[in-house]
Structures are given as structure tokens and as C-alpha cells.
Amino acid sequence: MNKKIVLVVDDNAVILKTLSLALQKYDFDVVTALDGSEAVGAVRREKPDIIVLDLSFPPSFGAVEWDGFRIMQWLRRIEEAKNVPFIIITGGEAAKYKERSLKEGAAAFFQKPVNNEELLAVIQRLLPVAAPQAPVPA
Numbered sequence: 001m002n003k004k005i006v007l008v009v010d011d012n013a014v015i016l017k018t019l020s021l022a023l024q025k026y027d028f029d030v031v032t033a034l035d036g037s038e039a040v041g042a043v044r045r046e047k048p049d050i051i052v053l054d055l056s057f058p059p060s061f062g063a064v065e066w067d068g069f070r071i072m073q074w075l076r077r078i079e080e081a082k083n084v085p086f087i088i089i090t091g092g093e094a095a096k097y098k099e100r101s102l103k104e105g106a107a108a109f110f111q112k113p114v115n116n117e118e119l120l121a122v123i124q125r126l127l128p129v130a131a132p133q134a135p136v137p138a
Contacts, residue, residue: 003029004127007048009039009071010089011057015112019052022116023123036066040074043081049127051075052119053106055090055097069104076105085126089114 006028008019013034020030031046033039035057042048055068068088075081085107090097098109108122 003027004049005029005031005046006050006052006123007031007033007039007042007046008052009033009035009042009068010052010054011035012054015054015089019114019116019119022120026120028123036071036074039071040078043075043078043084047080048084050085050087050123051081052087052089055088055101056092069100072104072106087119087122087126 006023008016008023008030009032010016010019011034016032016034020032023030029046031042031048033042039051039053043051053068053071057066057068057071059065068090072086072088075084075086086105087108087110088097088101088106089110089112090101091112094109094111101109107126110119
């Protein structure tokens with residue numbers, strides 16, 4: 001069985017590392033991106049099965065101003081991501097972002113800090129044959 005690929009997009013390197021390690025324990029291939037432009041490239045190269053996406057990104061000088069909603073809109077235009085489920089994660093106010101996230105097509109929404117077991121359960125629900133039920137032994 002081919003490993004399922006999870007793309008994690010977040011500007012925080014600690015979040016990227018933490019989620020990567022947690023998902024790799026369950027035999028996922030994890031690809032990371034720090035912003036929208038990296039996410040676009042990763043989608044084209046890696047063709048992820050699911051995307052975990054932060055909403056907040058810092059402004060960058062002279063580049064496209066990204067937020068998670070804009071990234072999701074851009075990625076939906078790419079053939080490789082048209083039908084890929086998105087899971088939104090944010091440190092922002094859940095009340096402010098959850099409804100919009102789901103309305104714009106996210107399959108799930110998580111407030112940071114993300115509970116890894118709950119995230120994994122959602123990924124397994126969205127990709128039912130994606131991962132074993134227990135961590136792969138080291």
C-alpha cells in the first residue's frame with residue numbers, strides 16, 4: 001500500500017515539526033510548506049491526499065499577501081488539489097473563523113494547540129484506508 005501524503009502549511013516551524021512527527025508515527029508521508037507559494041509548489045510536486053492548513057501568515061515584503069483562505073482558494077484552482085480535503089488549524093478565535101472555514105469548503109476545523117489524536121481521527125475518517133490504527137514501531 002502506498003503511503004498517503006499529508007501537506008501541512010503553517011508559518012510556525014515548531015507546529016510543522018510537531019505535526020510532522022505525530023503524523024509520521026502513523027505512517028503518513030508528510031510534506032511541509034511555510035507559506036502559500038511553497039504550498040502551491042508542494043501540491044504540484046507531491047500531490048497530497050489531504051492538506052492541513054493554518055489561517056494566519058505574516059505579511060511578506062513584495063510578495064503575495066497570503067492567508068489560509070486565499071491559499072485554499074489558490075490550491076483549489078490547481079488540478080492536483082481540486083478534490084483534496086482541507087483541515088483548517090488556527091490560533092485565532094474559533095468563533096470568528098470556524099463557520100467561514102467550513103463554508104469555504106474545509107472538511108474540518110481545529111483550534112491550536114491541535115489535539116493530535118483528534119486530528120488523526122479526522123484524517124482517518126477523511127482517508128479511511130490512510131493509516132494503521134496504531135503507531136508504526138520504530
